[in-house]
Amino acid sequence: MLIYWNHKFDYRVLLSLATLFLAAISAPVHGEDLNIHQVAENVWMVQGVPEELSEENRGDISNSSFIATGNGVVVIDTGATAAYGRRFREAISEYTDEPVRWVINTHHHPDHTFGNSAFSDVPIMALSETRNLLMKNGDFFLKTVHERVGISSEDTVVILPSVTVEGGVKSFSGYPLKLIRFSGHSGNDLVVYDPLTKILFAGDMLFWNRAPTTPHSPGIDIWLEEIDRLAELNPAVIIPGHGPLAHDSGPIEQTRAWLVWLDSLMREGVAAGRSANALIDSDIPELLSDIPMAKFELTRSISHFYRKYEDSWWENANR
Ligand SMILES: [Zn+2]
Numbered sequence: 308m309l310i311y312w313n314h315k316f317d318y319r320v321l322l323s324l325a326t327l328f329l330a331a332i333s334a335p336v337h338g339e340d341l342n343i344h345q346v347a348e349n350v351w352m353v354q355g356v357p358e359e360l361s362e363e364n365r366g367d368i369s370n371s372s373f374i375a376t377g378n379g380v381v382v383i384d385t386g387a388t389a390a391y392g393r394r395f396r397e398a399i400s401e402y403t404d405e406p407v408r409w410v411i412n413t414h415h416h417p418d419h420t421f422g423n424s425a426f427s428d429v430p431i432m433a434l435s436e437t438r439n440l441l442m443k444n445g446d447f448f449l450k451t452v453h454e455r456v457g458i459s460s461e462d463t464v465v466i467l468p469s470v471t472v473e474g475g476v477k478s479f480s481g482y483p484l485k486l487i488r489f490s491g492h493s494g495n496d497l498v499v500y501d502p503l504t505k506i507l508f509a510g511d512m513l514f515w516n517r518a519p520t521t522p523h524s525p526g527i528d529i530w531l532e533e534i535d536r537l538a539e540l541n542p543a544v545i546i547p548g549h550g551p552l553a554h555d556s557g558p559i560e561q562t563r564a565w566l567v568w569l570d571s572l573m574r575e576g577v578a579a580g581r582s583a584n585a586l587i588d589s590d591i592p593e594l595l596s597d598i599p600m601a602k603f604e605l606t607r608s609i610s611h612f613y614r615k616y617e618d619s620w621w622e623n624a625n626r
Pocket of ligand 1: 414416492
């Protein structure tokens, strides 16, 4: 019998078998307590739990990724503690023989940068403003992480990014990555797009199945406009800053829906004279209410944004 040899099909089958195999053999080794997913032949993500920092989760709440470029590994975000950084680096060495040569911090938040000390021997790249914000807020963040995570964070220190970068296509020893500058989530967000695998490493510009955090956002309108620009990249895979990876636009749609709802809740609520507490008690729409941390983030967002919406309502009313 003649067997039609479909190269592409076989490659995919082999890749998925390899993934299963890797998942099976990765269990007993150092990465056992990390939730590692192979995203492409040379790309992996470590998925955090959709929770706030706590002793129970040891601070493992955000996503980190790594790319084996053929000439060294690029690490994207380093987790919330030194211990996580070490576990992450050990896990990387179980998946590839290539040395870690570069680290990128997508933004200054501690759950994405406090594992930096495990990578202090390699260049740690970030936007210059990200470095400045971490320098300014690092001690306060560190106190918070110690308080919430406890013993698992005990030797965590603030290690600032050592190399500042701008947006644009950057070659990592021949492997191109597009670095794109945004601001919607933290004021300074660096998104990484891999044109070879069409994977988008969105940092906290996108959340999926974990409610978005907004305390350092310069404005929901800005964030929403930037999400439209992210959508134009048309990625094959999205790795959000928190939550599972997606092979469709799920994180884009959900982050957008959450922010659109939050924005209209506050605009309409302020116009109707409703108090911040009344808005915090609002019903969350059905499609968004099941998202982990929804109530928590609604409360947090209203608490810090309400005054801003009130001010802009008064400004408009007095024109
Ligand atoms: Zn963040």
